[in-house]
Amino acid sequence: MNVIVVGGGVAGAASAIALRRLGVEVAVYEAYAEPAGRVGSFLSLASNGLRVLRALGVLEQVRRAGVEVPRQRMWAGSGKLLGDVPRGRLGGDDLHSVTLMRGALVETLRAEALAAGARIVTGERLVDAVATETGVRAVFASGRTAEASLLIGADGIHSVTRTLLDPHAPVPAYAGLYSISGVSEGVSVEPGVFHMTFARNGAFLHLAAPDGRVWWSAQVASPGEPDLDRAEGAWLTHLAGLHRHERVPSAVLAATTALHRPTLTHTLDAVTVRHDDRIVLLGDADHPVGAGQGASMALEDALVLARALGTESSVPAALSAYDAARSGRLARMARAAAGNRDSKTAGPLGRWARDLMMPVGIRLFYEKATSWLYAYDCGELPATRAGVPGD
Secondary structure, three states: OEEEEEOOOHHHHHHHHHHHHOOOEEEEEEOOOOOOOOOOOEEEEOHHHHHHHHHHOOHHHHHHHOEEEOEEEEEEOOOOEEEEEEOOOOOOOOOOEEEEEHHHHHHHHHHHHHHOOOEEEEOOOEEEEEEOOOOEEEEEOOOOEEEEOEEEEOOOOOOHHHHHHOOOOOOOEEEEEEEEEEEEOOOOOOOOEEEEEEEOOEEEEEEEOOOOOEEEEEEEEOOOOOOOOOOHHHHHHHHHHHOOOOHHHHHHHHOEEEEOOOEEEEEOOOOOOOEOOOEEEOHHHOOOOOOOOHHHHHHHHHHHHHHHHHHOOOHHHHHHHHHHHHHHHHHHHHHHHHHHHHHHOOOHHHHHHHHHHHHHHHHHHHHHHHHHHHOOOOOOOOOOOOOOOOO
């Protein structure tokens, strides 16, 4: 059996690692030589995603690339503490959430995929996928073609693979929220705590980075799409104005030494065609969720698909089993992500109600409300490659 993975981000690289652990021949085709690189914002991995990394044998490598963050504190714009909870885990779980730059995670996973024997080809963009007698032929913009038993579309929210599967597939839409992040120096922030401030114009996130600096991200509610080409100084002035009423975010912004390019947050309507007999979607190509779970859900996808391929008798049967195993959880995650976005775009009345009720809700219901998410375990890879379906 051989597999083509389109997209070398988190979902694609993790799939390559998982399948190589089963002895499957894997080639990853990626448009960029260094996706994300060292630029861009940070992301967090919750306990459910960390269990996947442990099953793949790469947990310690990822931990070294980031910082463990055991706690999360949520604040009202007034400075009122709304909640202090375990970050991305249940209270008794010793798998502490890890926060790291997205580029660092991708680089770590790609290095492990290469070490496991995957082949990575950069500078290639998928333009077509054609069924063959034994699998699928991928056609790239360069004219290169490749054939395999299975094609995994892990090519992100603007997925070409999704449209090839279904010409009527949904397309991303602006979600009324954009993010801009940066790095600050000289600000005292308690290590090991992820801070989220529900501000008047969205949410402001910050934490102490491994090198003593501060990583921050402003998630700004805006009905219309902003001008992303605004100069850095203009962005900082704009953010300072938006957060002028919030003391801590204002202090972090004032100490900024580096700014990253802003990005738009998109939503995607439910994808109804997630696979056929030889093509399957993973990660943001199928379900861009955000809410601190995008990377963890992509990792879950990779492991569950590998388990299905290692236990089912054929590729079509494995893809059906994978879809059945993921659909309910992903639908629930999509609802949770929508609620997360709504909390960041609430109006004055919604903010008042949130600030009033959140401390009570967290104190009484947090563990029960999040157990379905953080206690989830995808399991381990099959012990041998005996079950991997052939061509």
